[in-house]
Amino acid sequence: NAGVTQTPKFQVLKTGQSMTLQCAQDMNHNSMYWYRQDPGMGLRLIYYSASEGTTDKGEVPNGYNVSRLNKREFSLRLESAAPSQTSVYFCASSKLAGGPIASTDTQYFGPGTRLTVL
Amino acid sequence: DQQVKQNSPSLSVQEGRISILNCDYTNSMFDYFLWYKKYPAEGPTFLISISSIKDKNEDGRFTVFLNKSAKHLSLHIVPSQPGDSAVYFCAAKNPSGTYKYIFGTGTRLKVLA
Numbered sequence: 228n229a230g231v232t233q234t235p236k237f238q239v240l241k242t243g244q245s246m247t248l249q250c251a252q253d254m255n256h257n258s259m260y261w262y263r264q265d266p267g268m269g270l271r272l273i274y275y276s277a278s279e280g281t282t283d284k285g286e287v288p289n290g291y292n293v294s295r296l297n298k299r300e301f302s303l304r305l306e307s308a309a310p311s312q313t314s315v316y317f318c319a320s321s322k323l324a325g326g327p328i329a330s331t332d333t334q335y336f337g338p339g340t341r342l343t344v345l
Numbered sequence: 346d347q348q349v350k351q352n353s354p355s356l357s358v359q360e361g362r363i364s365i366l367n368c369d370y371t372n373s374m375f376d377y378f379l380w381y382k383k384y385p386a387e388g389p390t391f392l393i394s395i396s397s398i399k400d401k402n403e404d405g406r407f408t409v410f411l412n413k414s415a416k417h418l419s420l421h422i423v424p425s426q427p428g429d430s431a432v433y434f435c436a437a438k439n440p441s442g443t444y445k446y447i448f449g450t451g452t453r454l455k456v457l458a
Contacts, residue, residue: 231388268450269434269447317388317389339387
């Protein structure tokens, strides 16, 4: 039982390049999330998926797209990377459907992807 | 505008003593609060939570206190152990907001052996 896994762990991109961050969970969770963490700021929600087949914008969605490929996998894509997207990206999942609306559902986080955009 | 604030970026405590981590929030509508612990190169892990209908929740060495009138919560770790050295995030749930969970910026705790 690996929990939430993310690939890659580290990535360096040049401005304008694209890439996809992968996330998978093996806990049969319904909701999945993508956050970014920047120095001096709390985790901020980029996108979430309240159930398989649905995705919704979070607090900071601009410059990103997501795909809920199946119940296990939730990917985050940067179409044209910018230096402002340099950050640590965390994927998370929670048991209940409904995403952030699920009342007190605990989120389980992956180890993160450290992305640098030059 | 930070709705959840952790004003102490770091804290050092001697092993065996009490660690007190603080968190302030601005929105009285927040109804559920969590603490997460994060080790380097790992994702945050859930530690303890408290509902706004309570003022205290205890789990082993960890106790969270909630003072709704002051919009303040604190995490007490007694006794502190070197393995507790990590970054601690508080998070608050807004039942009426779109994004629900709002995280603080974190406090780095170092427990000295």
